[in-house]
Amino acid sequence: MAEAMEEEEGGQPAGLRSFWTGTITFGLVTVPVALYAATRPRAVSLKMIGPDEAPVRRRYVCSKDEKPLDADDIVRGYEIEKGKFVVVTDEELEAVEPRKSREIDLQLFVDLDGIDPMYFERAYYLVPGGGTNKAYRLLAEVMEKRKVAGIATFVMRAKEYLVAIIAENGILRAETLRFEDEIRTPEDIGLPKIAKVTPAEVKKFETQIANRAKKFDPREFLHDYSERLEKLVHAKEKKKTDIVRAPAESKDEEGGGEVVDLLAVLSRSLGGSAKKPAKKAPGRGKASKRGTAAKRK
């Protein structure tokens, strides 16, 4: 249930942990993989500090009797009419999962540019999750060479995803796609019919476009707000004003892991970690770790 709370209230799954492990299949070949977010949060999340300079955290309480609640006291409900809920258990949700929910079965490969960009939703990196990584490397190499994406559906955290598996620089990525019924057309929205315009009117815009044509530069995509925030923080740090100390956060709390760099975690998982996948396989894990570490250098 703790997992569900994170997903519903936090919006996005926490990025650093691998939160889905499963297999990709193509033909009869299976590729064990673990999935990590490929994007990290926009800006540093600010902490909340109370009047006594101690950290503040959130706690779930019942909206009726204000009683503090633990994860075990909380269930999921679907609101069928105002204020009336049907309780749905984790077991029930699991039972309606498609049979192959732990499997990304690639039965179709499409040209990379054959997917309308409007469909893309979110990117995840896939890292080898099993004893060997040969099938992973083979799939990545061939897909990249053929410039194709593999298409499949799978279930993760109580939601079904349509996904495009893309290979780049020898690394597999899962891009979740929107389902067709989530995409709106101009007619759905009720936009007016396309109006006729004269060539002269179009020409005015063409000229402006031509005047401002430049190459794409990702450096332009930096976030001004985070920059301004960091400037302020460093100025205050230098002057030693308003600095407080927070006691070490308890382990069961979310925040503790945030300082870990997602990039570092990913690199480690790609480099040689058969130890990453959530499932415990002590004997095999160790052996293959040694194996890949030796090969790496």
Add this chain to the structure above:
Amino acid sequence: MAARAIWKGVVHVGTQEVPVKLYSAVSDKAVRFRLLHKTDKEPVKQKLISAETEEPVEYAEVKKAYPLTRGRLVLLEPEELDELKPKDSRDINITRFVGSGEIDHRWYERAYFLGPDGNQKAYFAAAAALAKKKKEGVARWVMRDREYIGALRAEQGYLMLIVLRHAEEIIAADALQAPSGRALTQKEIEMATQLIDALHGEFKPENYRDEYRARVMELVEAKAAGGKPKLKVFRPKKVEEPDQIADVLAASLAGMKKRSGTRG
């Protein structure tokens, strides 16, 4: 049903102005659950408490702090944070135009259709010019106290604005090292290529439905009607990676050919 505009602004393309309304181009359809208190089935809410004393804390008393290293934090006054906020504006400024496709989908966060807000001629002329020149504009604007970067494109004769992720959010694949190991054999590559080519087709989004969403709704409706659903939990089989990938690929191909052979 016509959608409601979520924001109004003015696109500035050099000296040209295009007043627009913003509409979400996607609608989230995932089943939404509420968290409930198990015993009385009342929705839960969140309260702020001190992590030390567990005493309730009023929101007005909370200060924001930026975490530094070694457990130190810098307190930030509300006025200081207000000053960092971007200036409110209705302007969508186009800083440059790049070739269509130069900004790849990894930057995309969410798509919006723009609709004309008054001057229809300017609106459709801008869309026509973008399509003709095969360009998209890099747009910057402020909406509800947040700065956005977007791509302005022509889509089906209309203007579309795609909110883009910021550079620090993206972990590029070339910043990572690919897994390595013993070289792949020519035969393995050849068999995998054949299999992928055999499975090659066209992406047809209409072929995919969110079946899970439909099943969850069925479950909810059955329970609402007083039914007790039977639970059949599927346990995935453990899989082992085969040693001879090339052979397995060959077997997959043979299987496919056989199936298509009997069909046609």
